[in-house]
Amino acid sequence: MEYTILILLLPFVSFLVLGLAGMKMRPVVAGAVGTAVLAVVALLSWWTAFEYFSAGRDAAGVFPTVIPWNTVWLPIGGALHIDLGVLLDPISVMMLVVISTVSLMVHIYSLGYMKGERGFQRYYAFLALFTMSMMGLVVATNIFQMYLFWELVGVSSYLLIGFYYTKKEAVAASKKAFIVTRFADLGFLIGILIYGYYAGTFSFTPEAHALVAAGTMIPLALGLMFVGGAGKSAMFPLHIWLPDAMEGPTPVSALIHAATMVVAGVYLVARMFPLFIGYAPEVLHWTAYIGAFTALYAAVVACVQSDIKRVLAFSTISQIGFMIVALGVCTSADPHTGGLGYMASMFHLFTHAMFKALLFLGAGCIIHAVHSNEMSAMGGLRRYMPLTHATFLVACLAIAGIWPLSGFFSKDEILTACFAFSPVMGWTMTAIAGLTAFYMFRLYYGIFWGTENRELHAAHTPHEAPLTMTLPLVFLAAVTCVAGFIPFGEFVSADGAAYAIHIDTGVAAVSLCVAAAAIALATWMYARDRQPVADKLAATFSGLHRAAYRRFYIDEVYQFISHRVIFACISTPIAWFDRHVVDGFMNLLARGANGAAWLIRDMQSGSVQRYCIWFLGGALGLTVLILLIC
Amino acid sequence: MIKMEYYLVVSTIMMFVGIYGFVTRRNLLAMLISVELILNSVDINFVVFNRFLFPEQLEGFFFTLFAIGISAAETAVAIAIIINIYRNIRNIDAKSLREMKW
Numbered sequence: 001m002e003y004t005i006l007i008l009l010l011p012f013v014s015f016l017v018l019g020l021a022g023m024k025m026r027p028v029v030a031g032a033v034g035t036a037v038l039a040v041v042a043l044l045s046w047w048t049a050f051e052y053f054s055a056g057r058d059a060a061g062v063f064p065t066v067i068p069w070n071t072v073w074l075p076i077g078g079a080l081h082i083d084l085g086v087l088l089d090p091i092s093v094m095m096l097v098v099i100s101t102v103s104l105m106v107h108i109y110s111l112g113y114m115k116g117e118r119g120f121q122r123y124y125a126f127l128a129l130f131t132m133s134m135m136g137l138v139v140a141t142n143i144f145q146m147y148l149f150w151e152l153v154g155v156s157s158y159l160l161i162g163f164y165y166t167k168k169e170a171v172a173a174s175k176k177a178f179i180v181t182r183f184a185d186l187g188f189l190i191g192i193l194i195y196g197y198y199a200g201t202f203s204f205t206p207e208a209h210a211l212v213a214a215g216t217m218i219p220l221a222l223g224l225m226f227v228g229g230a231g232k233s234a235m236f237p238l239h240i241w242l243p244d245a246m247e248g249p250t251p252v253s254a255l256i257h258a259a260t261m262v263v264a265g266v267y268l269v270a271r272m273f274p275l276f277i278g279y280a281p282e283v284l285h286w287t288a289y290i291g292a293f294t295a296l297y298a299a300v301v302a303c304v305q306s307d308i309k310r311v312l313a314f315s316t317i318s319q320i321g322f323m324i325v326a327l328g329v330c331t332s333a334d335p336h337t338g339g340l341g342y343m344a345s346m347f348h349l350f351t352h353a354m355f356k357a358l359l360f361l362g363a364g365c366i367i368h369a370v371h372s373n374e375m376s377a378m379g380g381l382r383r384y385m386p387l388t389h390a391t392f393l394v395a396c397l398a399i400a401g402i403w404p405l406s407g408f409f410s411k412d413e414i415l416t417a418c419f420a421f422s423p424v425m426g427w428t429m430t431a432i433a434g435l436t437a438f439y440m441f442r443l444y445y446g447i448f449w450g451t452e453n454r455e456l457h458a459a460h461t462p463h464e465a466p467l468t469m470t471l472p473l474v475f476l477a478a479v480t481c482v483a484g485f486i487p488f489g490e491f492v493s494a495d496g497a498a499y500a501i502h503i504d505t506g507v508a509a510v511s512l513c514v515a516a517a518a519i520a521l522a523t524w525m526y527a528r529d530r531q532p533v534a535d536k537l538a539a540t541f542s543g544l545h546r547a548a549y550r551r552f553y554i555d556e557v558y559q560f561i562s563h564r565v566i567f568a569c570i571s572t573p574i575a576w577f578d579r580h581v582v583d584g585f586m587n588l589l590a591r592g593a594n595g596a597a598w599l600i601r602d603m604q605s606g607s608v609q610r611y612c613i614w615f616l617g618g619a620l621g622l623t624v625l626i627l628l629i630c
Numbered sequence: 631m632i633k634m635e636y637y638l639v640v641s642t643i644m645m646f647v648g649i650y651g652f653v654t655r656r657n658l659l660a661m662l663i664s665v666e667l668i669l670n671s672v673d674i675n676f677v678v679f680n681r682f683l684f685p686e687q688l689e690g691f692f693f694t695l696f697a698i699g700i701s702a703a704e705t706a707v708a709i710a711i712i713i714n715i716y717r718n719i720r721n722i723d724a725k726s727l728r729e730m731k732w
Contacts, residue, residue, distance in 0.1 A: 606727070607724070607725065607727075608724055608727065609652070609653050609654075609661075609724055612652060612653055613653055616649065616653075
């Protein structure tokens with residue numbers, strides 16, 4: 001399966017071609033090239049998945065880990081070396097399919113959405129770069145390769161958030177995203193170095209005795225790695241960059257900030273799962289608590305946001321919280337006794353990528369139609385955009401967890417895993433799932449029903465999006481409808497053995513009832529033209545409402561710490577020292593050299609006769625000297 | 631009998647007159663004439679040393695003839711340069727040749 005390296009190389013070549021020669025091409029050609037390359041990559045990924053899973057299980061009953069391509073990139077000394085290569089196992093193959101599919105859909109969608117934008121070619125170049133980096137991340141053969149590509153996706157995310165670089169908010173958001181994730185990646189890097197030092201390797205399968213000998217250092221390393229994952233996956237309190245990242249173009253939000261890059265943290269924990277379970281189960285449970293809190297926080301904030309992309313962003317944070325929780329509640333690697341969460345998390349990652357990309361692309365169509373992100377500009381859009389409406393509804397039902405859409409199945413597995421861990425966790429997550437259904441339907445009614453902004457719609461009648469934009473919507477909606485019936489446990493499970501998914505009827509009934517009740521509540525509150533209940537609630541609890549709208553002032557806390565504490569008390573003195581002492585010394589040297597040059601520059605007069613005098617004087621002096629010595 | 635030292639005094643005077651002229655003259659042609667004076671003083675030295683110290687040999691004479699030929703060629707080149715300078719800046723004053731600085 002050596003051809004899998006092409007999955008990385010083709011987008012990279014596409015990036016180089018579009019990046020270097022793109023501005024010479026016409027936008028249509030550049031878009032077609034980028035999309036065609038991605039189509040080939042998607043076909044290759046699907047073929048890889050087909051070939052990998054149809055090759056069957058080995059004697060131990062698990063899908064073997066295949067490394068079709070590997071090379072030592074940087075020998076460090078001793079046994080330690082950094083490799084670059086391609087590693088195929090069930091989760092990396094699953095991720096390849098997810099990334100290439102969503103990326104292809106976004107490429108097609110952007111042909112319509114970004115039409116006529118300045119820098120269209122640059123946009124496609126960055127998309128290709130991102131796809132390459134993300135693919136490289138998931139097929140990494142070792143933790144260090146993962147880190148390299150981890151940073152590359154960070155860069156491409158930065159470039160794409162700041163795509164509208166003339167817009168001040170976009171520039172600020174891209175810087176924020178880059179700095180926050182970089183800060184978290186510091187933890188990741190330290191974790192990797194500790195891990196490499198004690199385990200003696202960067203690979204995912206170290207020698208057991210080295211890990212046992214390392215004692216508490218391995219849990220520390222894994223915890224630090226999770227800090228990096230939390231930054232990328234927007235876990236509380238490192239989530240602040242993701243809502244702002246919505247300043248980027250909407251298809252980018254769908255691809256990077258909903259479906260693929262932000263689940264990199266989940267993927268990291270899943271990749272290190274055997275080590276977490278074997279050597280640091282308590283760290284794993286801590287991730288579950290962080291994930292649960294994040295899910296709750298983001299769900300509450302999502303209930304009051306008015307910008308539809310912000311609602312979706314917080315919904316993404318909340319759903320990633322679900323995935324982290326599912327991984328964190330695992331107590332063993334056997335899916336029958338406490339290891340179900342691993343499969344549930346990966347399953348949810350898969351289904352969430354599809355329906356969240358669908359939600360974002362649908363939101364893109366809506367923004368395209370009304371030229372605003374605010375819900376106040378919408379309302380009643382179902383009459384103007386029937387196709388977007390239908391697909392958006394499918395996605396909302398899926399994320400709310402309604403049978404038979406894909407979200408129901410994956411969320412049910414997560415809840416089952418949570419109940420197996422502890423009833424408190426189970427009920428908490430069920431309640432958050434109810435909140436999810438509530439805020440998603442608040443969003444849905446706010447866009448498609450509710451109070452219509454007739455004035456705006458009369459001035460500029462909203463229209464259905466072009467075919468290039470609706471086609472991906474239909475495709476993703478179809479996937480969302482059927483993905484739940486994929487026997488996911490057959491392919492991915494904590495110990496690699498086949499696991500037959502069975503619906504826990506008790507959990508399923510409870511979660512369905514909660515979701516239905518939440519949807520009914522949202523319908524009652526938001527579906528009609530006037531919303532007295534919602535307005536009254538907002539007025540009664542105005543303090544809480546405002547706090548939630550301002551995201552509980554977490555950004556302000558960061559602002560305070562970074563500006564008042566770090567900048568004022570640490571950075572300013574350091575800057576003074578740098579400017580006056582370090583730079584001052586260098587300036588002194590430069591000024592000294594300059595002054596000396598001024599002193600001797602008269603010697604270079606250009607007058608031949610003066611040179612001649614110097615020459616004769618020198619010759620005479622030498623003669624006298626020689627005579628004196630001899 | 632004229633002693634060797636007399637010749638040497640003449641050539642030394644010629645030599646320093648030449649150096650003085652080279653350093654103080656402003657005109658490139660005058661500087662060229664000064665250089666010729668220096669050269670000729672050296673030629674006299676060669677001839678004198680050959681004549682008084684090694685009368686049975688001829689190297690000094692031949693070297694002098696050789697030097698006269700060389701200096702003639704060199705003068706031709708120098709005058710060509712000076713003509714070119716004049717064509718460029720309409721002047722053959724050494725002080726106005728500051729361009730050589732850079």
